[in-house]
Amino acid sequence: MGIGRVANGTLRLNESIVVYRRDGSVKPVRISKIFGFVGDAQVPMDAAYAGDIIAVAGMEDVTVGVTFTDPVNPQPLPLIEIDPPTISMHFIPNDSPFAGQDGKFVTSRHLDERLNKETLADVALHVEPLTDGVGFRVSGRGELHLSILIEKMRRESYEFQVTRPHVIMREENGKTIEPYESLTIDVDEQYQGVVIEKLGKLKGVLSDMQVTNGMSRMVFKIPTRGLLGYRSEFMTDTRGMGVMNYVFAEWGPHAGEIQNRQNGxxxxxxxxxxxxxxxxxxxxxxxxxxxxxxxxxxxxxxxxxxxxxxxxxxxxxxxxxxxxxxxxxxxxxxxxxxxxxxxxxxxxxxxxxxxxxxxxxxxxxxxxxxxxxxx
Missing domain, CATH: 2.40.50.250 (bipa protein)
Incomplete structure (x- = not known):
């Protein structure tokens, strides 16, 4: 079952079409069912027209970004650009003395099935097995991205362990480069000092600041490493009144050491x-x-x-x-x-x-x- 919007033309029940995938491959399929949406309910349809948001059945392994198009005059839509993964964690089966007491799904096979199922709907998530064969390296767009996945699996009765997040580094022309984020902060003017101080220690560089009606908007360029764990600290510093958003900016030179936890x-x-x-x-x-x-x-x-x-x-x-x-x-x-x-x-x-x-x-x-x- 795939959900999307009809960009142009008409899609009819039992019509033969082709699917353009993200890897460039083309596969012929036949539309067996078309559903429209009325509130939360799905309503069967015989045809869908430009602008309709529909769910269609008749194909397997539908992923985000594929295009359904006419086989005679194919016009695939431009692919949606997905920001590359910037951090990775290891998901491994729980081997603590209390393993298996709470969870229903506890083995490496269970983790494999669940993580690969998630990649079908989340194109920003990458999963690969570890060399020892008992765990998986999961890469995503940030700690919040992976935290949401962990919480979803936890609520589904999965039991496992995860390692500390690590930023994905690259080698380019013999030098190490790392991902940088464009961070936008909206806070009350009285908190801008502590925010600038903290982000400076995390290798953040202030590129723009505007103050309007007592509210300050600041834009930083900061290594992804600097944002690990900062969200909760930011909410504490701003008494829960601040808003932070970030998007991938570019790959840049390694910014040097960023201090982690100081105490044992x-x-x-x-x-x-x-x-x-x-x-x-x-x-x-x-x-x-x-x-x-x-x-x-x-x-x-x-x-x-x-x-x-x-x-x-x-x-x-x-x-x-x-x-x-x-x-x-x-x-x-x-x-x-x-x-x-x-x-x-x-x-x-x-x-x-x-x-x-x-x-x-x-x-x-x-x-x-x-x-x-x-x-």
């Missing part, structure tokens, strides 16, 4: 259930991501350390009993609410040696290797 993380030392007393003693040294009573496993990330190094901790360490008092008789334990991270926050937060575990019920952060191997 807190890693669980063994499978356990978190307790309030242990988290109370840890919260002075970290920003925690979990609450008491959560099941944890060895290698799971539960917080951000206040120092650059990673720290292996025991979040299940309870209060010791003594002959003087019971374990719960001292002062009440007051915990700071944990940091609530969205899927996009998690993806932009992790480093190269870390993974985001995605299940229908929960999102976890973890190290790729356990503590003994890392040591």
């Amino acid at each position: 993380v807190m890693i669980v030392m063994e499978n356990c259930t978190s307790v309030a007393y242990a988290l109370f003693n840890l919260q002075d040294r970290a920003t925690l991501f979990i609450k008491p009573g959560e099941d944890l496993y060895k290698g799971q990330i539960i917080g951000e350390n206040c120092r650059p190094a990673d720290l292996v901790v025991n979040p299940a360490k309870g209060k010791k009993l003594t002959n003087m008092r019971a374990s719960g008789s001292d002062e009440a334990v007051i915990l700071t609410p944990p940091l609530d991270m969205s899927l996009e926050d998690c993806i932009s937060y992790i480093n190269d040696d870390e993974l985001v575990e995605v299940t229908p019920r929960i999102i976890r952060l973890r190290k790729q290797k356990d503590a003994k191997i890392r040591a």
Whole structure:
């Protein structure tokens, strides 16, 4: 089933036509059904005319950008230009100690079928198997593009892991080039200073700025790497009042190093259930991501350390009993609410040696290797 608009002429039921594909190939087909739209309902039609938006049946593997045309006098429409992928991530089956507890589709075969199905409707998405045969390299137009795909799969009961996004680099004339975006920012004038400062650190160059009625519109040229994880930071800086949009601009010279996360993380030392007393003693040294009573496993990330190094901790360490008092008789334990991270926050937060575990019920952060191997 394909959906599109009739550009000119008339399309009739059971008519023989040809399909011009994006790769230049031509395939003859016969239109078996034509449907028009009335509100949300599909209505059978015998013919469709110029300007009609219709759904047609009778062909396989219809993708975005193909043209249905007359076989005698073919007039294919110009192809829609699709911006090239700029970032990639690895989608791999979940191999954590809690694998298979929440998801319905958990194997590499399930991932393969679902990702290839997505490419039929999303021409900006590229999927290729990894060399080890157990995962896939998925390339798209940005972290939001891939985050939407991950969230869709999660809601469909898929369970898997993803790596940190990486910008796709190229070699040209012996030099490394990378993608740049044209970023347009609309904010209240009082926030333009912090936005310019942050984007400057991310190698963004201000090319235009206009102020009208207290609102500032700024246009930046910025490496795609600089935008990874910036959206949530931007919303915080502008109190949720800013608007940002970006489109692919060009390939340009490598802009140099852009600093990622500066602090280390807190890693669980063994499978356990978190307790309030242990988290109370840890919260002075970290920003925690979990609450008491959560099941944890060895290698799971539960917080951000206040120092650059990673720290292996025991979040299940309870209060010791003594002959003087019971374990719960001292002062009440007051915990700071944990940091609530969205899927996009998690993806932009992790480093190269870390993974985001995605299940229908929960999102976890973890190290790729356990503590003994890392040591």
